[in-house]
Amino acid sequence: MQIYQNPNRSEWKALLQRPVMNTEALEGSVKNILQEVKQQGDAAVKKFTQQFDKATIDNLLVAEDEFITAQESLDPKLKAAILSAKVNIETFHKAQLTAPEIIETMPGVQCWRKNVAIEKVGLYIPGGTAPLFSTILMLGIPAKLAGCKEIVLCSPPDANAQLHPAILFAAKAVGITKVFKAGGVQAIGAMAYGTETIPAVSKIFGPGNQYVTCAKQLVQQDGLAIDMPAGPSEVAVYADETAIAAFVAADLLSQAEHGADSQVVLVSCTQDVVNSIEQEINKQVAELPRKDIALKALDNSKLILVNNEAEAIDLLNEYAPEHLILSCNHPEEIADKIINAGSVFLGHYSPESVGDYASGTNHTLPTNGYAKAYSGVSVDSFVKKITFQQLTQEGLKKISKTVIAMAEAEGLQAHANAVKVRL
Numbered sequence: 001m002q003i004y005q006n007p008n009r010s011e012w013k014a015l016l017q018r019p020v021m022n023t024e025a026l027e028g029s030v031k032n033i034l035q036e037v038k039q040q041g042d043a044a045v046k047k048f049t050q051q052f053d054k055a056t057i058d059n060l061l062v063a064e065d066e067f068i069t070a071q072e073s074l075d076p077k078l079k080a081a082i083l084s085a086k087v088n089i090e091t092f093h094k095a096q097l098t099a100p101e102i103i104e105t106m107p108g109v110q111c112w113r114k115n116v117a118i119e120k121v122g123l124y125i126p127g128g129t130a131p132l133f134s135t136i137l138m139l140g141i142p143a144k145l146a147g148c149k150e151i152v153l154c155s156p157p158d159a160n161a162q163l164h165p166a167i168l169f170a171a172k173a174v175g176i177t178k179v180f181k182a183g184g185v186q187a188i189g190a191m192a193y194g195t196e197t198i199p200a201v202s203k204i205f206g207p208g209n210q211y212v213t214c215a216k217q218l219v220q221q222d223g224l225a226i227d228m229p230a231g232p233s234e235v236a237v238y239a240d241e242t243a244i245a246a247f248v249a250a251d252l253l254s255q256a257e258h259g260a261d262s263q264v265v266l267v268s269c270t271q272d273v274v275n276s277i278e279q280e281i282n283k284q285v286a287e288l289p290r291k292d293i294a295l296k297a298l299d300n301s302k303l304i305l306v307n308n309e310a311e312a313i314d315l316l317n318e319y320a321p322e323h324l325i326l327s328c329n330h331p332e333e334i335a336d337k338i339i340n341a342g343s344v345f346l347g348h349y350s351p352e353s354v355g356d357y358a359s360g361t362n363h364t365l366p367t368n369g370y371a372k373a374y375s376g377v378s379v380d381s382f383v384k385k386i387t388f389q390q391l392t393q394e395g396l397k398k399i400s401k402t403v404i405a406m407a408e409a410e411g412l413q414a415h416a417n418a419v420k421v422r423l
């Protein structure tokens with residue numbers, strides 16, 4: 001990891017770039033796959049599954065007996081952990097459900113807004129280098145709470161054409177029954193355009209690698225809705241002299257182990273803090289089973305020394321990290337000044353990995369600086385908010401002058417007439 005000493009503000013933008021692939025090359029290859037899936041349906045999905053996942057798939061849809069085998073084979077301790085995480089995630093997301101409130105803007109003019117579930121949604125569950133069954137809880141629970149009717153799930157199979165039993169167990173636990181063995185761009189294309197087996201949906205959700213994220217952004221241009229660009233994981237940590245080096249190093253490595261193109265960033269005002277965390281990273285990374293991946297991610301990562309806390313906050317807001325950990329003695333004060341981040345973890349005892357699995361918040365979050373404008377997944381992501389209004393005859397009389405004046409000034413006489421004719 002490279003150390004940057006008090007970089008100039010003018011250098012921040014370049015310094016905070018993510019290690020992204022060449023856009024033209026990436027889009028070119030993703031477009032070709034999407035096009036083939038659009039034209040050839042299941043055959044193309046199976047062909048690319050063979051090419052990228054080395055799996056020969058007869059039936060893309062997971063059969064009922066596969067769910068039963070998964071349920072029977074999964075370690076009871078893991079089943080209990082999944083169910084316990086599910087309770088917290090449900091509790092947190094349930095609180096997001098709001099009842100419609102009728103607002104009388106003037107006497108006789110009532111307006112209200114109602115959440116209506118998106119009928120058909122598609123969930124992408126990453127599985128290239130690790131089967132992220134936790135993502136099923138993060139997407140399936142809010143989808144169910146919102147009331148989505150058709151929930152389709154796609155995840156890449158292993159070379160034996162199987163999905164990890166925990167994926168099937170978690171899918172059943174949240175009530176998703178249509179699970180398909182398809183990953184990557186071909187899965188996004190299938191859910192966007194529909195194939196003989198995989199139904200087309202109205203909105204696609206879920207994180208993934210750069211191919212998956214690019215595919216979501218491209219199908220969006222074709223009219224599909226997507227949750228957000230949720231690409232390679234990242235974390236930024238702000239550490240002061242109260243930070244515990246071993247804790248911070250473990251947090252940074254927890255996101256570095258996701259993928260070679262992940263990025264982690266440490267920001268501090270103190271050289272000694274940076275030095276001791278760097279030493280800890282070197283010690284801990286050597287012990288990780290995914291050491292090779294983490295080391296590659298560390299090559300893209302930065303240790304940044306800044307002049308003072310205010311500058312640290314500005315830099316973190318410019319970075320707009322997916323996750324931000326405040327390892328300092330007054331995290332609440334700093335958290336108040338954070339305007340760009342996907343999810344924030346306060347203090348020395350809030351590791352990011354609890355949010356990944358079980359605290360209750362959602363782990364599907366914007367990456368690559370998109371936290372400047374996007375939120376993570378929530379129940380809101382799965383609904384449309386439809387507005388309604390009802391006026392009495394008196395109410396229409398009261399509002400008529402305003403509407404007629406405005407309509408006529410815009411030169412739209414028929415708009416004015418629609419009010420006048422009722423008076």
Ligand SMILES: NC(=O)c1ccc[n+]([C@@H]2O[C@H](COP(=O)([O-])OP(=O)(O)OC[C@H]3O[C@@H](n4cnc5c(N)ncnc54)[C@H](O)[C@@H]3O)[C@@H](O)[C@H]2O)c1
Binds near residue numbers: 052184208211212
């Ligand atoms: N932002 C978030 O909320 C969030 C949450 C969880 C995970 N993630 C990220 O999700 C990603 C998961 O990545 P992954 O690779 O393990 O799984 P993945 O499921 O996203 O991608 C695997 C698929 O990528 C496709 N692929 C691989 N190489 C390709 C190529 N050369 N051309 C076209 N397609 C290709 C294959 O079809 C494969 O099935 C990680 O980057 C992780 O950090 C992000």
Ligand SMILES: N[C@H](CO)Cc1c[nH]c[nH+]1
Binds near residue numbers: 255365
């Ligand atoms: N950290 C990921 C989001 O960037 C989510 C995840 C799933 N499993 C472990 N971690």
Ligand SMILES: [Zn+2]
Binds near residue numbers: 254
């Ligand atoms: Zn994670």
